[in-house]
Amino acid sequence: MTRPPTAAQRRVIDAADAVTGRLKGTESQLAALVRHGLAFRHPRPPHAHFLTPAGHRIREESSRQAAEAAGPAPPGPGAAPPDTSGVFAARVGGEDAPEAGPARVREVHSAWQGLLELRRMTTTDGVVDRPCAWERTHLVQAAALTLEAAGHRPAGAGSDAGGYRVRATPQPEAVAVREPDAGALRGCAVTLEKAGWQVSEHAEPRTGARYLLASPRRS
Incomplete structure (x- = not known):
């Protein structure tokens, strides 16, 4: 890419699907994004356009800037502050977030279906049993979405909170998955393996605590 995207092109990028990166726009807008390396045209019908990793980075940066410009909105009594980023985020564990209700379950299900479509x-062969390029550039988010979509419980805020935590390594x-309950940790391993991740179990040298190392399978 030799120059920043235009305002019109940024609007197309910002409006891309938060998980799959699928784009909507005019043929000229989409072609320009392809030329700049921010999008690619899928070779099979319906020849949809998707963000490349570079395009995803621009979209995420725009979302961060919008959230910072908006500032925190004052919540109502007992209400959690609204998410102003506009980007779906799987829970990686450790967030100060309310318990998952029906709306969150629907949101996670939709994101998972979008990821399978991506x-x-x-x-090249249209399979959905192994991770795609987007997941390889968003390892923590992809692994967390896999676990949350399968019904595993993310850890709440606090170092001693039960539930899974996904962290970069x-x-x-490769990402690390920690879960204080041994049975739940094994369940996380099974879920990730079924979703196309290679998983191995290890122990912390000093504490002996068990954890998983997971990486996307290539074939």
């Missing part, structure tokens, strides 16, 4: 549309293409 897998289908962006793999120094290893390339």
